[in-house]
Amino acid sequence: MELSRRQTLALAGAGAAGALVPFATGSATAATSADDPYEPLLARAARQLTGGAFDPADPDFEAALTTLDTQAGGWWRGIDTSAGRKALWTDLSPASDPGMFGQSYTRLRTIATAWATPGTSLAGDAAVRDGLLDALRFLNTVGYNPARGESGNWWFWEIGAPRALMDTCVLLRAQLPAADLDAYLRTVARFVPDADRRTNSPSLAETGANRADKAVIVALRGLLARDPAVLVKARDALSDVRDSGKNSLFTYVTSGDGFYRDGSFVQHTYVAYTGTYGSVLLGGAGQLIALLAGSDWAVTDPSVEVLHEAVDRSFMPVLFDGLMMDSVRGRAVSRDRARDHTDGAVTVSYILQLAEGAPASYADRWRAAAKGWILRNRETPYTGLVGIPALVRAKALLDDAQVTPADRLTGHFLLADMDRVVHRRPAWACALSLSSKRIAAYEAGNGENLHGWYTGDGMTYIYDGDDLDAFGDSFWPTVDPYRLPGTTVDTRPRTDLGTVPGTSTFRPKNAVAGGAVLDGRYGASAMELVADGSTLRAKKAWFLLDNAVVALGSGITASDGRTIETIVENRNLHADGLPALTVDERRQPTEQGWSAELDDAGWAHLEGVGGYVFPTGGPLRALREERTGTWRSINSGADTGGDPTPVTRRYATLWFDHGSSPDSASYSYVLLPGATEAATLAWSRSRPVRILANSPEVQAVSSPRLGLLAAHFWAAGSIDGLACDGPGTVLVSRRDDGVTVAVADPGRTAATLTVRLPFPVDEVVATDDTVTVTPGRRPVLTVRVGGSHGHTHTARLR
CATH class of the missing domain: 2.60.220.10 (Polysaccharide lyase family 8-like, C-terminal)
Structure with a gap:
């Protein structure tokens, strides 16, 4: 299955910089003299793509080799070589369109990687090599060349296409005719002359992940052109030497894009984006540091420690057994080819990449954490999510008896600068997605995240070590988007978001979103809800303690004549789940479509999930249902569009019905993640929290x-x-x-x-x-x- 553009780019850079010299034919390096400073770095760049020397017969690499071979082989066999062709593949036509040539280069990189990797059916094949050379010439002629002006999405011109093109040139460099390489380098120099500015908008300084992406592209161009001045540009872009460090990737920001001291990461000015753009920044900067290490262009900025600290402050709190929490993945939650486990695996790979050159005080801790993440996630194993370069590192880590896997991180993490809260206990974690006039409730655009209306209205994610697929198992295309856990919503019909080109955000008008943390262990957070397109207003608060999350709502008021609901739970029970739901010691029916009004409910328990206590009773409603949806219905993007095949999942939903146009309604409930039925009953009677x-x-x-x-x-x-x-x-x-x-x-x-x-x-x-x-x-x-x-x-x- 084809990956999303960000994920493909991310995986391409998650290689093993420290591996051995790669397979001879595909990644073979031209004979070099001792005074050639470029070829060793180009060989290193190739190893970052292929993983270097490994034993193709090793069963640990079998699945990754099969995946690479199947994907590359399918695309190789599907290339159109006919005279008068308009594209390399019929589904990416015409190749003159930026989205089409952008994705075409990505496929060519995959084919080139398979050609350069021992153990694949394409490895070292002269016909594949010649076909790649021909395909690159075709795209340069009809699609991506210096004579054209940018149109459509800038990303394809300045990041997507040039990165995949430069990677492919690295793998084919010993086979590329000089005239071809010169043409491709001139094209990339035209659209990515440096990493400091947006080419199609020269007054716009690049920040965060986009700067990191471009710095790698510039570095690869500098190596292939053997141009030391270009390599200096790439290195200096990380520190933003041009603008005296204003947009340095190695500095904490107090507004806009980048890492904040409290662990927040923001991109697109207003969006909590640790899990995608933050990860890309970590990977791009880490890759460039590894690529240039030991050379005349090595990164020596002492402020690189900010990146090291970001692993602990920004990434570790939002990684749970290796999956990336959806509350920090923005519009990427709508991508079926980049789910929470996949984005988490990419980030783990980047952390291990950075560990290779980091001080031991950091690296030892990260490697222990990564070993714990990898070993605990048996539902969606890390080794099945990453390619060969990351597997090389993972295999070395898992075989290292000196590294003891770390336990799950615990504590309370208030990420105030991006309106996010993460509360972690030994067996579970709770994440709150808030929003304010400072941080967007959602981002949508380019056909992505079409139903993200309420994801920033206090959505509450409970992660349980016994069910790591609650949100990754087709949750987003099948969940009722009007009933996200933790939210208070106006039930008015909504139209799809982000159907026009470009991305946009919605920031509500409320000021209050956040709270305080005590002893790094307990927290209280609040959010004033000012609903979009509705008169709905509410005061919401959460108190996060040892084994409980207490949720309170007051002042719930609206005057539009529509029903207002607060969602306690909407749990993904997967394709065939039938866990018992018990309410006040009475077992409820299990058939799909069952619903009930439980006005006097005191507590409830959902088998395998946990308990719920209702200190002030109803009006509580309950529902079991099967819901069918498609990934395409929430993401119709040109290059990230979802699978149109229907998927069905079962849900157990609990909510408060505040009625039509409520006047100062309220609610209270307690979440007891992982609690047994007996423990829930005991908690409801003893009320240890008042x-x-x-x-x-x-x-x-x-x-x-x-x-x-x-x-x-x-x-x-x-x-x-x-x-x-x-x-x-x-x-x-x-x-x-x-x-x-x-x-x-x-x-x-x-x-x-x-x-x-x-x-x-x-x-x-x-x-x-x-x-x-x-x-x-x-x-x-x-x-x-x-x-x-x-x-x-x-x-x-x-």
């Missing part, structure tokens, strides 16, 4: 066992003796070893917040420099939240 308030002014909970009090204040107020003089999030932990207070202003509207605690404090142990404490019987904290971008301020007291 809801103290759920109003438009304050939403708050307490856990006496944890000594924890947590609140989000929508306005100045107090609850249970805890007071705050303005909107903000406050968590207080009072235990035998002392008191910890965490405060944040997720709305980013205040200069200071004053917090009064409900118990005496004698001593200040430590505080952030933004916090001032006045101890006493009713201690007061004055927190300078202005300019802190919604991040948490902490004080430790006794």
Whole structure:
């Protein structure tokens, strides 16, 4: 199956830079003299594509070889060589169209990779070599050449086509006539003269993943042209020497595209994009660092440590057993050829690539984490998702007895600069996808993510180690897009998004999205919902604790005459799942199409998923259904369009029905991921977490066992003796070893917040420099939240 453009580009760069010299004929290097600085690097670039020397008879490589051979062989046999042809393949016609020649180069690269890889049916075949040379000339003549001006999507002209073309030239370099190579280099120089600027819009500086992509293209062009000045351009683009580091990939940003200190990654100015664009940046920069290592153009910028820190801060929190969380994949969730497991595997490959040249203090930790990810994911094994170059690394890692696989990461990660929250426990994780006037609710365009309307409205993802395919197993084409878990929605009919060329985002008008984190373990988050195209408004809050997620909603108001719903759960039960649903100790029917009104429900349990507690009862609704959809219905993109074949999945759905045009309605529910039926019943009776308030002014909970009090204040107020003089999030932990207070202003509207605690404090142990404490019987904290971008301020007291 053909991969998406980003995924194909990503996998092409996920090679094994440290492998041995590759298969002789396909990747053979011309004889070099000792003073030739270019050919060793070109040989390294070829190894990054093929994986270098390996034993084709090794069963560990059998599946990857078969995949490569099948895909390349099919495309090779399908090439049109007739006189007067308009394209190389009938489904990519005419080749003069940028989308068509862009994808054609990608296929040629795959064929060239198979030709250069031992063990495939195309390896070293002279007819394949000649066919590739002819196909490249054809595309240069009718499609991609310096005489043409850009049309359509710029990406094909400046990233997609030139990258695949340069990779193919690297593999064929000993076979390419000089005139052909010169023509291709002049074409790439025309459309990618450097990585600093968008060629079709010279005033636009390239940032993030696009800059990393282009830097690799420029480097490959420089090596093939044997031009040291071009190689300097490629290296310096990573640090943005041209603009004094303004768009350096090795710097933390405070707005726009790039890595943030809190672990956020943003691309397209407003979109949380760690899982795709962030991964591409990691891979592109990491590949170029590996490619140029030890040469006159080696990357020596000491700020490269920012990239190392990004692995820990940005990527590890959103990788769960090797899959990439959908909350940070943007419009890519609609791509059936790049699902969460696939994007996760690509990112793991990039982390292992970067580890080869990183300090041991980083590399040892990453390799241990990667080994744990690979070994735990048995449902969709890593080894079946990656190509030979990544397998070379993975095999070496798995065979290394000195590397002990790391356990799952635990903790609470508030990624305030991209409105995302990740709460991780030993057996499960919860991710919240929020949005605000700063971060888009969704991105759509070029036919992608057609039904992404509510993905940023508080969608709640629960990841369970016992079912890693909850979102990867055809969830997006089959789920009811009006009933995404965690969202409060107006049931009005919506039209498809992003059907016109180009991409666009929707940013709501609310300011509040985010919260505070306590001791790196607990968190409270809130989002003011200002619905798109509706009068619907709501105050939503989540409190994330050891074994529970408490979700509260208040002030739910609308006046459009339509039903408003809050979705507690909409779980993918896969093609034939029939897990038991128990409500208040009563087993519910299992037939598809069953539904019920459960106004007095106290708790529910879904076998194999977990428990749900409803502290204030209904009006709860439940449904079992089979839903059929197609990937094409959510992605009609020219090069990423989905499979039109219908797929069917079963779902168990729980939701609150707030009725038509509700006036200050509310809800409360507790998620107990992985809990047994008995544990759910016990939790519902003991109520270890108490809801103290759920109003438009304050939403708050307490856990006496944890000594924890947590609140989000929508306005100045107090609850249970805890007071705050303005909107903000406050968590207080009072235990035998002392008191910890965490405060944040997720709305980013205040200069200071004053917090009064409900118990005496004698001593200040430590505080952030933004916090001032006045101890006493009713201690007061004055927190300078202005300019802190919604991040948490902490004080430790006794």
